[in-house]
Amino acid sequence: MAPTRWGFVSAGKISNDFKVALDTLPKEEHQVVAVAARSLESAQKFAKTHNIPAAYGSYAELAAQKDIDVVYIGSIHTQHAPLTTMMLQAGKPVLCEKPMSVNSREARQMIGLAKEKNLFFMEAVWSRFFPAYKKIRDIIDSGAVGEVKIVTACFGGYIAHVPRLKERSLGGGSLLDLGIYPIQFATMVFGGKEPEDITISGHLSDGGVDETVTVVLKYSGNRMATLLCSMSAIVPNEAYVCGTKGSLKIPTFWCPTEVIAPDGTHEFPLPPPEKPLNFNNSTGMRFEAMEVRRCLQEGLKESPLMTHAMSLQIAGILDRARKEVGVVYDQDKE
Secondary structure (H helix, E strand, O other), X not given: OOOEEEEEEOOOHHHHHHHHHHOOOOOOOEXXXXXXXXXXXXXXXXXXXXXXXXXXXXXXXXXXXXOOOEEEEOOOHHHHHHHHHHHHHOOOOEEEEOOOOOOHHHHHHHHHHHHHHOOOEEEEOHHHHOHXXXXXHHHHHHOOOOOEEEEEEEEEOEOOOOHHHHOHHHOOOHHHHHXXXXXXXXXXXXXXXXXXXXXXXEEEOOOOOEEEEEEEEEEOOOEEEEEEEEOEOOOOOEEEEEEOOOEEEEEOOOOOOEEXXXXXXXXXXXXXXXXXXXXXXXXXXXXXXHHHHHHHHHOOOOEOOEOHHHHHHHHHHHHHHHHHHOOOOHHHHO
């Protein structure tokens, strides 16, 4: 089996962490062969730090390379759709960092293009691939918590000063950056069923982006998810799955290493990083990389753990929430 050869689009913080995560996997399975950035200087610096053979000062140069099996897009939100489009047009399978787009319209276009080109394409909702998520699904399926009635999840921190979060032109706000995590968690637990009703409340920052938002998803059978994201307060960053027989608590639910269940705590330690990380538990990005390799080897065009339909459902809820709170991006007007 030949290694999966990755090309990196963007040399920022998340790309750094994904490379460190890939380094925890066997070299004969994953190799990063090229990195491209907006400036050749930053691409070369990244390549030197991470021992990557090729560096490019434009994304088009990377798109033209033949020895790349899949492209990882780790750029800013507003660039996800144009860069994914460029790579798919060039015949490259794509793993695009979440959120895959700033709205549903872009998401539908990206997925449509991937289907048209018959290429693998996945939104990098890394949480979905953690062993702890499989454990959560297994416990729910086993009936150990009974019928699931309530999901709660909150995600946030005091990060309102970060430029890419406070600027509307950069796709800022808490929903796209943070809210996607509680939303994807709830939609997973409820098996991708469409909510019967969605209730949104929230407020905007001075810069006109969503600062704090609550999303209540009401499902059939008197089931409900209450979700919160905020970029202006320190919140517990936990999720709960509550059923008729018991409940699950998932600390750091977006990158969990433990699940606290009725029968005790199940632990899933991560391999330590060999280089510094920018974000919590980032070596856990290894699991989505393993899934990408599996899908490519099996000729799958989407992952069953993060299907195109799942991405579209999440994008739709995010659109609805932004609209209710009053955030309009330039991309929404096209």
